[in-house]
Each structure stands twice: as structure tokens, then as C-alpha cells.
Amino acid sequence: MSNSSNAGFREEVREWLAQNCPAGARGEGQVPSGSTKITIEDADTRLWLERCAERGFTVPDWPVEYGGAGLSTDAYVVLVEEMRRIDARPPLMGMGNIMIGPTLLEYGTEEQKRRHLLPIARGEYAWCQGYSEPSAGSDLASLRTRAEDRGDHFVINGQKIWTSGAQYADWMFCLVRTDVDAPKHLGISFVLLPMDQPGVTVRPIRLINGVSPFCETFFNDAIARKEDLVGELNRGWTVGKRLLQHERSGMTSLVGGRADGPGGTLVNAARDYLGTGVDGRIDNPMWRQRLLDHNMNTHAFRLTQQRAVAEAESGQTPGPTTSIFKFYGTELQQQKSEMMCEIKGTAGFGWDRQATPEAELYWTREWLGNRAASIYSGSNEIQRNIIAKRVLGLPD
Numbered sequence: 001m002s003n004s005s006n007a008g009f010r011e012e013v014r015e016w017l018a019q020n021c022p023a024g025a026r027g028e029g030q031v032p033s034g035s036t037k038i039t040i041e042d043a044d045t046r047l048w049l050e051r052c053a054e055r056g057f058t059v060p061d062w063p064v065e066y067g068g069a070g071l072s073t074d075a076y077v078v079l080v081e082e083m084r085r086i087d088a089r090p091p092l093m094g095m096g097n098i099m100i101g102p103t104l105l106e107y108g109t110e111e112q113k114r115r116h117l118l119p120i121a122r123g124e125y126a127w128c129q130g131y132s133e134p135s136a137g138s139d140l141a142s143l144r145t146r147a148e149d150r151g152d153h154f155v156i157n158g159q160k161i162w163t164s165g166a167q168y169a170d171w172m173f174c175l176v177r178t179d180v181d182a183p184k185h186l187g188i189s190f191v192l193l194p195m196d197q198p199g200v201t202v203r204p205i206r207l208i209n210g211v212s213p214f215c216e217t218f219f220n221d222a223i224a225r226k227e228d229l230v231g232e233l234n235r236g237w238t239v240g241k242r243l244l245q246h247e248r249s250g251m252t253s254l255v256g257g258r259a260d261g262p263g264g265t266l267v268n269a270a271r272d273y274l275g276t277g278v279d280g281r282i283d284n285p286m287w288r289q290r291l292l293d294h295n296m297n298t299h300a301f302r303l304t305q306q307r308a309v310a311e312a313e314s315g316q317t318p319g320p321t322t323s324i325f326k327f328y329g330t331e332l333q334q335q336k337s338e339m340m341c342e343i344k345g346t347a348g349f350g351w352d353r354q355a356t357p358e359a360e361l362y363w364t365r366e367w368l369g370n371r372a373a374s375i376y377s378g379s380n381e382i383q384r385n386i387i388a389k390r391v392l393g394l395p396d
Contacts, residue, residue, distance in 0.1 A: 010081075013078060013082045014082050016055070017082055020048075020055075021048060021051075021088045024048075025045055025088060025089055025091070026087045029045060030042060031091075031092070031093045032045065032094075033092070033095075033126045033165065034097075034120065034123040034124060034126040034127075034170075035125070035170065048088075049091045049123050052091035053092075060076050062101070062117070062121065066105070066118060067120070067121025067122060094127065094165075095173075096125070097120055100116075101116075101117055103173075103239065103242055104230065107231045112227070116171075116192070126169050127169055127172065128164060128165050128169035130217060131143075131240070133158070134159060141185045143158075143177060144177060145174070145176050145177060146178075146180070147189060151226075152226050153223050153224065153226055154176070154178070154223070156174070156176055156221075156222040156223070157220060157222075161205075161214075161217075163202075163214065164215075166195065166202045166204075166215035167202050170195055170196065171194055172200075172217070173191075173230070174193060175190060175236055176188070176191055178236075179234050186234060188235075188236045188237045188240070189236040190236030191230065192228035192230065193222060193223065193224035199220050200222050201218040208368050211365065213369075266343065267291055267295070269343045270282045270291060273343050273344055287343070291339075294336065301328060304325075324383075324387060324391070327384065330373045333370055337366045340363045340367070341367045348360065
């Protein structure tokens with residue numbers, strides 16, 4: 001996109017947002033995942049989702065025929081910038097539009113794309129990921145959940161763990177073993193299955209931060225239809241790895257809107273809790289430097305992500321470098337919540353819901369919850385190994 005057309009698109013988007021983004025969809029608030037089990041309480045949030053889905057802005061870089069807006073990289077970044085400018089929340093954020101959707105665009109059949117991508121783009125159902133097992137976490141290829149071929153469907157038995165949002169999901173994308181005699185990276189298939197069936201049982205796991213985003217999921221003769229096999233039979237490891245590259249790329253932060261929780265940015269919190277001088281600068285020079293370093297690193301990280309989007313548009317698929325996004329994005333995420341709690345002092349470590357203001361409670365739980373970020377989606381140790389071998393070319 002040329003500079004002139006870029007400017008024209010920015011003006012068009014700015015006008016569209018002014019007319020179509022309701023006040024209730026700006027700032028803090030609910031971001032729908034598409035789940036049929038979670039009610040969208042606010043009318044403005046629902047209206048924002050509907051309007052963005054109609055325009056293709058829930059999945060702006062997807063082809064128009066699958067519910068997207070068909071935006072180029074430059075146009076996509078313009079949309080993100082304009083949404084952030086007015087503090088608009090993402091209209092939709094879930095594993096459907098971030099993970100399984102892009103994977104189906106690459107590996108799905110035309111029938112699978114038509115059947116699943118349009119509902120994902122409209123936010124009509126939510127997805128969860130069936131990868132990790134009690135004995136197959138970092139060594140995922142050791143998974144034991146089995147799927148037996150019964151002609152027109154698979155019968156699945158086994159267990160998954162750390163299945164984020166499984167209690168609210170309508171569908172799961174799942175790695176299963178379909179050939180027990182093959183080497184462990186072979187004999188694995190990638191299937192889709194509905195969660196609301198008698199053979200699926202979900203048990204939420206309560207974490208140290210008091211919430212239950214992860215679950216155990218048990219399969220007892222669960223059913224996945226043959227038409228929901230993605231890719232080739234016994235060749236699902238390739239599809240599964242590709243999906244992880246989408247997850248680890250960190251592109252979720254580019255979708256738009258408010259990225260800060262209650263209490264706003266680190267800089268605003270520092271001004272409120274540390275004080276400012278007559279020139280408006282934060283009084284504490286040590287904190288000024290820490291905040292400057294963090295903000296510069298965050299900005300550089302986002303620019304690198306945008307470069308990855310441009311490479312993807314030019315035909316390059318995300319590769320091992322996505323491990324850098326996962327590793328460093330986690331570092332920034334944990335650093336931010338730690339700094340926020342430090343800045344707030346005793347106000348940064350509230351716990352009791354009745355006695356603690358919501359903003360203080362949020363950051364305490366965010367700090368605790370972010371401890372898991374360096375473990376899920378592939379631990380930081382695993383990411384370091386991938387970077388060493390696949391990016392730097394170091395020997396095993």
C-alpha cells in the first residue's frame with residue numbers, strides 16, 4: 001500500500017470507527033471469545049462485535065470469503081493504530097481467530113474452511129486446545145490420547161491437561177495418536193471435535209491467583225468426525241507445530257485496543273503513586289530509567305511483530321523465530337506486572353475481594369497469573385532450545 005493510499009485508508013478507518021465504535025466498547029471491559037457459554041452482558045460490546053464482524057474487522061487479514069476484510073499488512077497496522085488511538089477494545093479474542101483459524105486457512109479443506117471460519121469470524125463459538133497431557137507436556141510428541149478409526153468417525157479415549165478455557169469452549173482442536181506402532185512424531189493426527197458431547201468431561205483447575213483458566217479434559221469414547229481431520233492421517237504433527245507457531249508469534253497483541261488493565265499504564269501508575277516534579281516528570285530517577293527501558297523494549301518488540309506480519313504476507317510462514325516472540329513476550333509480560341505491583345507498594349498486593357479495590361485486586365492476580373506464562377505454550381527452556389538449534393544453528 002502506497003503512502004497516499006495508506007493515508008486514505010487511515011481516514012476511512014478513522015471515520016468508520018467514529019461512527020461505529022460505541023462508547024461502551026472503549027477502555028476497560030469484556031472482550032468476547034465467541035463462547036456460547038459466556039453471556040455478553042453489555043449491549044455496546046455485542047454491537048461492536050456485530051459491526052466488526054460485518055466489516056471483517058474481527059479477522060482483518062483473512063480473505064473476504066472467509067469473513068475477513070482482506071487487509072494488507074500496512075492496512076492491518078493502520079487499523080490497529082486507529083483502534084488504539086480511540087482506546088477501542090478488540091471485538092473478538094480467542095483461540096478461534098488467533099490459532100485454529102489461521103491454521104485452517106493453510107491446512108483445511110475448502111469444506112472445513114466454509115464450515116468453521118465464517119462462524120469463527122462472527123464470534124459464534126469458542127475453541128480450546130487439546131495438546132498437553134499429564135505425561136506429555138514439553139515432550140508433546142509422547143502423547144497417549146488415542147483415536148480409533150471407526151469408518152466415518154474416530155473414537156477418542158485419554159486425557160488432556162492445561163486446556164485453557166475448556167469449560168467455556170464449544171469446540172476443541174486436538175492432537176491424538178492414530179498409529180501406536182509408528183515413531184512418536186509420526187502416527188499423530190490433528191482432529192476437531194465438539195465439546196458438548198457425552199464423551200467429554202471437563203474439570204477446571206484452580207490456580208494460585210484464585211481463578212481457573214486451565215482445565216483437565218477427559219475423553220471416554222468421544223467422537224470426532226472424519227471430515228474434521230485436518231491434514232493427513234498420521235501426519236498431524238506438522239499441523240500441530242504450525243499452529244504453535246501462530247500462538248507463539250505474539251500477534252495477538254496487534255489485534256487492537258486496550259492492552260492495560262484497571263489503573264492504566266505503568267507511567268500513569270508511577271505518576272499517581274511515586275509523584276511528579278514541577279516539570280511533570282516522575283520524581284524517582286531510578287524508576288524513570290526502568291520505565292523508559294521497558295517502554296522502549298515493548299515498542300521494539302511490537303515493531304518486530306509487525307515485521308513478522310509483513311514477512312507472512314510476502315509468503316514467508318512463521319518459523320522458529322516465533323520462539324523468540326514467545327520467550328521475550330513472556331519476559332515483558334512478567335516484567336510489567338512485577339513493576340506495577342512494585343510501584344503501587346502495599347496497594348499492589350490486595351487479595352480479599354470485599355476489602356480490596358478492583359484495580360489493586362486485578363494487578364495482584366495478574367502478577368500471580370503471569371508466573372505461568374513462562375511455562376504454558378512451551379516453556380521458556382524449550383523456547384531457548386529451539387532458538388539455539390533452529391535460529392542460531394548451534395549443535396545439540
